[in-house]
Amino acid sequence: MSFENFEAFLAMGGHGLYVWVSYGMALLVILFNFLWPLHLNKGKARARISLLRRESLLDASNETGRDGS
Numbered sequence: 001m002s003f004e005n006f007e008a009f010l011a012m013g014g015h016g017l018y019v020w021v022s023y024g025m026a027l028l029v030i031l032f033n034f035l036w037p038l039h040l041n042k043g044k045a046r047a048r049i050s051l052l053r054r055e056s057l058l059d060a061s062n063e064t065g066r067d068g069s
Helices: 006-014 016-068
Strands: none
């Protein structure tokens, strides 16, 4: 499809609003599908780090308790 100028390209033969909104929504869905799992994994990683820190602190306190007995 050939357009006479950039305005005609944006208008898309009178269907420009539908076309560009559709492209925008598709882009948002693709970005969401890419970024949301990264966000979830970051939260899981923080939870695992927190759990490991608590476990190491608990182990350290248990070891000092045994040595002092």
